[in-house]
Amino acid sequence: MTAIRVALLGSGVVGSAVAKRLVDEADDLAARAGAPLEVVGVAVRDTGKDRSATGLAPELFTTDAEALVQRADIVVELMGGIEPARSLLRKAIEHGASVVTANKLLLGEDGPALYEQAEAAGVDLSYEAAVAGAIPLIRPLRESLAGDHVTRVMGIVNGTTNYILDKMDRTGAALADVLAEAQELGYAEADPTADVEGHDAQAKAAILASLAFHTRVVTSQVHCEGIMGITAEDIQAARRIGLVVKLLAIAERVRDDSAGDALSVRVHPVLVPRSHPLAAVHEAFNAVFVETELAGDLMFYGRGAGGDPTASAVLGDLVQAARNRVAGGHGPGESAYADLPVLPIGRARTCYFVRLDVLDVPGVLARVTGLFGQHGVSIESMRQGVRRSEDGLATLHLVTHAAQESALQRVMDEVQSLDDVRTIASVLRVEGA
Numbered sequence: 001m002t003a004i005r006v007a008l009l010g011s012g013v014v015g016s017a018v019a020k021r022l023v024d025e026a027d028d029l030a031a032r033a034g035a036p037l038e039v040v041g042v043a044v045r046d047t048g049k050d051r052s053a054t055g056l057a058p059e060l061f062t063t064d065a066e067a068l069v070q071r072a073d074i075v076v077e078l079m080g081g082i083e084p085a086r087s088l089l090r091k092a093i094e095h096g097a098s099v100v101t102a103n104k105l106l107l108g109e110d111g112p113a114l115y116e117q118a119e120a121a122g123v124d125l126s127y128e129a130a131v132a133g134a135i136p137l138i139r140p141l142r143e144s145l146a147g148d149h150v151t152r153v154m155g156i157v158n159g160t161t162n163y164i165l166d167k168m169d170r171t172g173a174a175l176a177d178v179l180a181e182a183q184e185l186g187y188a189e190a191d192p193t194a195d196v197e198g199h200d201a202q203a204k205a206a207i208l209a210s211l212a213f214h215t216r217v218v219t220s221q222v223h224c225e226g227i228m229g230i231t232a233e234d235i236q237a238a239r240r241i242g243l244v245v246k247l248l249a250i251a252e253r254v255r256d257d258s259a260g261d262a263l264s265v266r267v268h269p270v271l272v273p274r275s276h277p278l279a280a281v282h283e284a285f286n287a288v289f290v291e292t293e294l295a296g297d298l299m300f301y302g303r304g305a306g307g308d309p310t311a312s313a314v315l316g317d318l319v320q321a322a323r324n325r326v327a328g329g330h331g332p333g334e335s336a337y338a339d340l341p342v343l344p345i346g347r348a349r350t351c352y353f354v355r356l357d358v359l360d361v362p363g364v365l366a367r368v369t370g371l372f373g374q375h376g377v378s379i380e381s382m383r384q385g386v387r388r389s390e391d392g393l394a395t396l397h398l399v400t401h402a403a404q405e406s407a408l409q410r411v412m413d414e415v416q417s418l419d420d421v422r423t424i425a426s427v428l429r430v431e432g433a
C-alpha cells in the first residue's frame, strides 16, 4: 500500500497535538484511511527547539516550508495568519496536494478564492477545525444538509470570550484577569485582541454564512462588536432580569424591503434568557444552533478550542482527504450559486435592552417612551429603579420588541439629547426571549 505523504505546517498548540496523534495512532489511522499516513516533514520557525514530545524524528523539522509542500500529498496548515499560510496553501494546491487547515483568519478573508482554486485543481480543501474546533459542523452543513435550506445559524463560536463572560457572570471577576486565564489554557489566539474584539468570531461567521447560504461572504462584510465594552454592571443588570451576556455569531436569511432575499451576518454581545440552551454553554465550550426548513432546529455542542479537541477535527479532515486519495477522487467543494446580498447592520432586526440613567422628574417616562413610539420601536417592558439619594437619578430599563437597528439608533440619538437623560448606560441586543 503506497503511503500518503503528509506535510505539517506549524507545530504549536494544535500542530504538536496533531503530530503526536499521527505517531501514537499510526496503525488505526492507516486502517481508517486505507493507507499509512507518513509525516514527510513539519515546517517550524526554529529547528533548535526540543519537540521530542511529538514522537517525530528531529530531522523531520524544517524551516523550508516551500520545499516541504511540494513533496506532500496532503498539506496540513496549522501556522495561522494570512501569509505565508495563503501562499503555501496555493502552492500546495498547484502542486496537486489536498489541503487541511484550521485557519479561520485566512478562510474568512480569502476562503472563496481558495475554494475555487481547490475545485479547479480537483483536490480537497477541508477546514472543520476552523469553526467551532472539535464540533462536527462544517461537514454537516456541507454534506448532511445539502438537500435542505438553512434559514439561520446562531451560536457561540469563540471559546475565549465565552470563558471570560461565563467567569464574569459566575464570579463577578474583571475581564482582564479572566483573559489571562484563558490565554494560559491555550484557548486564546496568539494575539488575544482577535478574540475579545470579536474578529475571530467574525471570520468564523463569514465562513459559516458562505457555507450555509451558498454565497461568498468575507470577513469585512460581517458587522463585528467585541466584548471589551461589557462591564460587570451590564452582567449584573442582565442577571437581575433573568438574562445572560453571550458573544454570538448570527447569520440569517431575511426578506428585506429593498434588497429582497438577503443575508444578515453579524457578531456582537447578545442577552439570552437563562432558560435558553445557549445560556447553559459554560467555560470555553461552543454551541451552534442551525435552523432549517426541513430538519427544523439542530444544535451542535462541544469544545471549540484547545490542542487535542482541535486536533480531532484536523485529523478527521486528514483521514477523509486520505480516503479520497486512496479512492482516486475528491469530496464535495463549496458552491456560491445563491449569491445573496449581505445587508448592512442598520437593516438587521432584533430586540434591545436599554439601560438609561434619568432624572427622576415628572414626565420623564413619557418623554423617553414617546421617542420610541415616534420611530416605530415598540416597547415590550419597562422598569424604573429607585431614585438614588446621592445624585437624584434613577435607572430606567426598557426591553423592546423586534425593531430595525437603524430605527433604534435614531431613538438613541434623540434620547441622548433629552435634558432629563444623563447617560445611556448600555444598549444590548436580545435574542431568544
Ligand SMILES: NC(=O)C1=CN([C@@H]2O[C@H](COP(=O)(O)OP(=O)(O)OC[C@H]3O[C@@H](n4cnc5c(N)ncnc54)[C@H](O)[C@@H]3O)[C@@H](O)[C@H]2O)C=CC1
Pocket: 009, 010, 011, 012, 013, 014, 015, 043, 044, 045, 065, 077, 078, 079, 080, 081, 083, 084, 102, 103, 104, 105, 129, 130, 133, 186, 187, 188, 189, 190, 304, 305, 306, 307, 310
Ligand atoms: N488553539 C486553538 O484552540 C485553535 C486554533 N485554531 C487555529 O489553528 C491554527 C494554529 O493555532 P495554534 O496551534 O493555537 O497556534 P500556535 O501559535 O500555538 O502555533 C502556530 C505555530 O506555527 C508556527 N509558525 C507560524 N508561522 C510560521 C512560519 N512562517 N513558518 C513556520 N512555522 C510558523 C509558530 O511558530 C507556532 O509554533 C491557527 O490558524 C488557529 O487560529 C483553530 C481552532 C482552535
Ligand SMILES: N[C@@H](CC=O)C(=O)O
Pocket: 130, 132, 133, 157, 158, 159, 160, 161, 187, 188, 189, 195, 200, 304, 305, 306
Ligand atoms: N481563540 C479561539 C480558538 C478557536 O478557534 C477561541 O477562543 O475559540
Ligand code: NA
Pocket: 128, 129, 130, 131, 132, 133, 134, 135, 136, 137, 138, 313
Ligand atoms: Na468544527
